[in-house]
Amino acid sequence: MYRKIKRSIFSVLLGLLLVVGVEAYASETTDVSTIYDNAVKENIIDPTLYPKSDWLDDEKKYMRPNYDFFKSNILDSVSYNEWLEMNNYGVMSDTKLPLLQNKNSNRRQARSAQDNINKFCKDAKAGDILIVSGNFPTGVIGHAAIMNSDNTVLEMSGGEGWKKGIPDNNHQYSKRTWIKNHIKDWTSIYRISDSKLAKKVARYVDTHYFSSKGTATKDIHIDYKIDSLLKNKNPNYCSKLVYQAFYYGTGDLPVMKPTIPWGVIPPANLPTTFSNSYKPTYIGRY
Amino acid sequence: MKKMVGIVPFLLLIWLHLGYGTFGKMSVFHQSFMTLSNFMDRVVQNNLASTLILFLGIPVLSIVGCYYSLYNVKSNYQKIIFGVMVLVSIISFGFFLLVTLMGVANQ
Secondary structure (H helix, E strand, C coil): CHHHHHHHHHHHHHHHHHHHHHHHHHHHHHCHHHHHHHHHHCCCCCCCCCCHHHHHHHHHHHHHHHHHHHHHHCCCCCCHHHHHHHCHHHECCCCCCECCCCCCCCCCCCCCHHHHHHHHHHHCCCCCEEEEECCCCCCCCCEEEEECCCCEEEEECCCCCCCCCECCCEEEEEHHHHHHHCCCCEEEEEECCCHHHHHHHHHHHHHHHCCCCCCCCCCCCCCECCCCECCCCCCECHHHHHHHHHHHHCCCCCCECCCCCECCCCHHHHHHHECHHHCCEEEEEC | CHHHHHHHHHHHHHHHHHHHCCCCCCHHHHHHHHHHHHHHHHHHCCHHHHHHHHHHHHHHHHHHHHHHHHHHCCCHHHHHHHHHHHHHHHHHHHHHHHHHHHHHHCC
């Protein structure tokens, strides 16, 4: 008798658990469309830049699988809604451009790859901030570099072995070579409005992070490592280099927001580290 | 014993920070980090998996251990200490998560 009661209680509990589980899963999956609508209402997604059909397509192809990977390998206590919120629903916070559209998708492209290269070479100027965003497995992190002259790009390239640190990782490329290397992903250009200041920053970053004489011969060697010391020049990483270029290269001007000298700056967050009066404007995407 | 459940993984977390070089390179700790990292790479045979175990496993272990100790110690003074340790562990988890995402995205 006692065993029977025990069994029925167990069955009821198991049934409840299954019902709740299935319901939770169902509500989470069927609400995806509502999530998009809410994000549009809250002005996070611009439906003209990221139509619902494209978003739902990316949600199915990239966001959900990335979330599943995140949940099973990294942190399982984050709900799908929270994860989408953390990733800003797959769009850049300032320009509202989709982060997850790579250039291999079948969607209509305004320019061909070659046109993009040419347009980038025409538009990019000394002191411009370059932010690469693509279909990374990590979703929104990206890569950053800076124009250290009108014709060259300086970056901390990163690569295999980042965990242990990569020696001598600061590289300068001609802007054409650089954009060709990154043409499979979207590159956004950001520019501060003061062109003289931008040139000063470019000169600073060139002479302090590549060649002390300002020539094409590299005599400054910087190791790659993602550490927490924002003001330490060596080791360095992609977005920290760009941050330091403006932090140190603009002298006493309050270009950057005051912050604690400890932390990590993700490349996609670089524009938000500027003070309002010097906030860089978005020039275009290539 | 209940205190050790929190203290040991927390010390491991501190070693991870010093060995990885969160606050700058310290050669003694860095050497041991390199040794363990190379060993993990050889054993796991998967770079991403060994990175996740090292960079996320240790902070998670520290969070769980410190929480366990926090709820099992009786003295208020010790509760405060374990509370701070939990907080440090959570911040460290965030830091290493970001470092891992950025490192993987740029490799």
